Amino acid sequence: MNRVQYWTVTAVASTGLLLAAANVTMASLNRGLQSDIGVRQQYVQQSVQLEGLYREIIRALAELGARNNDQEVRALLQRHGISYTVNAPAVAAPAAAAPARK
Amino acid sequence: MNIKSVVPISSPAGGEPHASSPERARPEAVQHTAFLPVLLGGLALLVVLGYQTYVLVAERDALNATHTGQQQTVDNAAKLRNSLDALAADTQRLADIGNPNAGLLVAELRKRGISINPQAAAGANAAAAAAPASR
Numbered sequence: 001m002n003r004v005q006y007w008t009v010t011a012v013a014s015t016g017l018l019l020a021a022a023n024v025t026m027a028s029l030n031r032g033l034q035s036d037i038g039v040r041q042q043y044v045q046q047s048v049q050l051e052g053l054y055r056e057i058i059r060a061l062a063e064l065g066a067r068n069n070d071q072e073v074r075a076l077l078q079r080h081g082i083s084y085t086v087n088a089p090a091v092a093a094p095a096a097a098a099p100a101r102k
Numbered sequence: 103m104n105i106k107s108v109v110p111i112s113s114p115a116g117g118e119p120h121a122s123s124p125e126r127a128r129p130e131a132v133q134h135t136a137f138l139p140v141l142l143g144g145l146a147l148l149v150v151l152g153y154q155t156y157v158l159v160a161e162r163d164a165l166n167a168t169h170t171g172q173q174q175t176v177d178n179a180a181k182l183r184n185s186l187d188a189l190a191a192d193t194q195r196l197a198d199i200g201n202p203n204a205g206l207l208v209a210e211l212r213k214r215g216i217s218i219n220p221q222a223a224a225g226a227n228a229a230a231a232a233a234p235a236s237r
Contacts, residue, residue, distance in 0.1 A: 005137040012144035019151035026158040033165045040172050047179030053216070054186040057207065061193065064203035073203050076196055080189050 058082055191220035 001009075058077070062084045065073030077083065190211075196204035208218065 001135045001137050005135070005141075009137065009140050009144060012141060012148060016144060016147045016151055019148065019155055023151060023154050023158060026155065026162060030158060030162050030165060033162070033169060037165065037168055037172065040169075040176050044172070044175050044179045047182050050186055051182055054182060054189070057186070057189060057193070057211075060207050060210070061203070064206065068203055070201070070203045072196055072201050076189075076192050076204075079192065080185065 190218045194218040194220050 061073050061077055062082070064070065065077065066084060066086045074084075193204050194208055197208040211218065
């Protein structure tokens with residue numbers, strides 16, 4: 001093996017070594033990123049479940065506040081950007097009129 | 103029977119072998135070095151490693167795109183958790199000062215196994231919001 005051949009083989013081997021090191025590093029980084037994505041996905045899925053609870057709490061507070069005319073609960077909801085209006089009992093008139101017809 | 107003449111098998115000089123002998127028939131030995139096999143092996147290794155690097159880079163790009171695409175959803179989820187924690191903490195505080203409706207809701211939540219800690223809610227809230235967003 002002459003001098004040129006020696007350096008050619010050495011260059012090829014060095015490049016291979018660099019590529020192998022790059023592959024190991026890249027695989028490790030990809031695994032970390034994949035794990036991170038999994039954690040974030042789990043976080044989002046848990047938040048979807050919590051969204052149902054959030055809506056239920058808001059609905060319950062609004063119903064309780066409206067039913068009992070609770071100003072503290074109304075103020076609490078308003079602080080969180082939620083407002084509600086209490087509709088006039090639309091069924092009251094027909095219900096009152098119904099016995100009159102009979 | 104008389105033998106008239108004898109033809110020698112080897113040359114008269116004695117040193118040179120005959121043309122049909124095995125030593126004479128073999129061509130001149132070519133010097134083989136390890137260069138070509140080693141070079142071919144190295145190049146094959148380079149091709150394999152290069153392809154693997156390409157696949158890994160493509161995979162990383164896809165993962166980065168997924169990570170970036172998740173960001174908006176994660177931000178929305180963090181906002182939702184913030185809102186839920188703040189609302190739950192305020193409801194608990196309202197119940198603590200004696201509001202019957204808030205107390206009823208807190209009791210109903212406790213029946214379902216959900217207990218609210220206003221102090222912990224505020225701390226965990228900030229941590230939960232920061233953790234996914236920072237990654």
